[in-house]
Structure formats: structure tokens, C-alpha cells
């Protein structure tokens with residue numbers, strides 16, 4: 001039997017290279033050999049109270065950008081979280097196994113509590129149990145995500161273990177996954193933090209960015225006067241530029257600039273020009289496909305409807321087992 005893979009992306013804004021290299025690139029590879037469930041986490045988006053008018057276009061765009069990146073809806077289940085009523089039901093069950101203390105200690109909760117002090121809602125607190133429900137509803141083995149989701153995966157394993165201990169074995173304990181073995185964190189271009197859907201917008205490359213915008217953002221990336229002694233260790237912000245170059249440029253260009261750096265001959269202007277052109281080559285075909293697809297609403301609706309059927313088939317089996325094991329079968 002094929003191993004089961006589950007992963008989701010919140011519909012809170014434009015997808016960027018962090019989402020691509022942390023998650024989507026893995027989805028595209030995994031669709032060949034695994035039984036895959038990928039979804040738009042629209043309930044999770046509600047924890048930050050998005051404008052109702054923006055939700056639908058955001059969900060459609062996430063679907064279009066995934067397909068434009070190479071995900072084939074015929075090979076995977078591609079669906080919206082809110083189309084699967086079994087997920088909130090399992091979420092309710094898992095909330096009985098999740099403790100206030102551990103939820104309050106979660107890094108993502110603490111961050112959000114700090115950034116939106118007027119809206120520390122219960123959905124934000126129980127974000128990890130909803131995420132565990134997303135994953136466990138299909139009894140997943142592997143969850144392709146970026147490094148920022150590692151703690152949520154650890155909590156998912158804890159909730160799964162508690163359920164199994166209390167009611168009997170139902171859930172495998174899923175692990176975070178990346179083909180490169182290590183989970184990745186794609187840095188922003190300003191040397192401060194990571195690329196993000198809602199922060200650091202001028203230092204994040206979005207899959208929807210036009211060529212000129214990419215050029216401008218890359219040329220503004222933080223650099224300095226360059227090293228003055230051979231083989232000087234790189235400052236973080238320079239290491240970040242090399243990391244981005246490794247992802248989108250040829251090995252030849254990468255090695256050339258690395259040699260230049262080590263010989264103190266680096267010209268960051270040239271390096272950034274090269275990086276910008278390589279990013280454009282990478283992003284523009286995805287952008288063009290995604291834009292075309294976003295206008296084809298019937299196609300997006302068909303993908304969502306088919307994904308929903310596939311996902312509900314698997315979800316309803318798991319939920320019916322969970323209900324029986326808990327004793328809810330009158």
C-alpha cells in the first residue's frame with residue numbers, strides 16, 4: 001500500500017518562494033509515488049479574520065498556483081478544508097485531548113497573540129488541534145511542510161498518541177517531510193526573517209510578481225562592501241542570497257559567485273542581476289499559467305468538487321472508526 005501524504009496552505013494572501021520550496025515542490029514530487037491529499041486551509045485563515053470578499057479569490061488563487069506549479073488534480077485530492085465536514089468533527093474530538101497549557105506555549109500562538117492582541121480568539125489557541133485533524137483525518141504518514149510547521153507536527157503526534165492510548169490504535173504518528181531531508185526556511189531578501197504571505201512584502205518574491213517587480217526586489221536585497229580577506233565566513237544576509245541562488249540558478253553561476261566571494265572579487269550588483277533573471281525564468285511561467293487559470297472559474301470549481309469527493313471518501317472512514325472507538329455509535 002502507498003504511504004499517505006497530507007498538507008495544506010492557508011488562503012491568507014499570495015503564495016511565495018517560501019511556500020514553493022518549503023511545500024509545493026515536495027507536493028509535485030510526491031504526487032507520483034504517494035497517496036496524496038492537498039488542501040487550502042480556509043478555516044485556518046479565519047483565525048486572523050480575513051475580509052469575506054477576499055476569501056473566495058484567495059482560495060481560487062491558491063488552487064491555481066498549485067496547479068500552475070505542476071500539481072495534477074487527477075493524481076491527488078486537491079480540495080478546500082471547509083468542504084470536508086469530517087475535519088471539524090475530528091477537531092472537536094481532538095480538542096478534548098489538547099491541554100490549555102501546551103496550546104498556550106505553541107510558538108505560532110505566542111507570535112499571533114503578540115501581533116494581534118485584540119483578537120486572541122479560541123480558534124487561534126486551538127490552531128494546532130485543527131491542523132492535527134487535517135492530518136489525522138486521512139491517517140497520514142508524511143506531511144511536506146517548511147521548518148515553521150515542525151512544532152505543529154510534534155503536537156499532532158502527541159494528540160494522535162493520546163487518542164491511540166485512550167481509545168485504541170487508530171492513527172499513525174505522522175512526520176514532517178522534505179525531499180532534501182532537512183526542512184527548509186526560505187529567508188526574506190532584507191536579512192530579517194523569512195518570506196511570508198503577509199509580512200516582509202518588499203523582501204518576499206511572490207509567484208504572482210511581474211518581472212520588473214522581481215528585479216526591483218532582488219536589486220534591493222541587503223549586501224555590503226564584500227569581504228576583504230579570502231574565505232571570510234558569510235554574514236547571514238549574504239548567505240541568504242547564495243541560498244536563493246542555489247535554488248533557482250545554474251550550478252555554474254552559483255559556483256562562479258562563490259569563488260568570487262572566496263577570492264574577495266565578488267560584485268554583488270552582478271550577482272543580484274543574475275539572481276533576478278534566474279528568478280524571473282523560474283516564476284514567470286508559473287505566474288502566467290496561474291493567471292490564466294484564475295479566470296476559468298468552472299475549471300476551479302470542478303477541481304474542488306472532485307477533490308472534495310476523494311477527500312470525503314477517506315475522511316468519512318476515519319471519522320466513523322473514531323466515533324465507534326470513542327463510543328459514539330448508538
Ligand code: TYM
Nearest residue numbers: 007008009010018019022023041145146184185186194195
Ligand atoms: P502556510 O499557509 O503559512 O504555509 C504553507 C506552506 O509553506 C511553508 N512555508 C515556508 N517554507 C519555507 N520557507 C518559508 N519562508 C515558508 N513560508 C511558508 C509552510 O511551512 C507550509 O508548509 N498551518 C499551515 C497550514 C496547514 C497545514 C495543515 C499544513 C493547515 N493544516 C495540515 C500541513 C498539514 C500554515 O499556516 O502554512
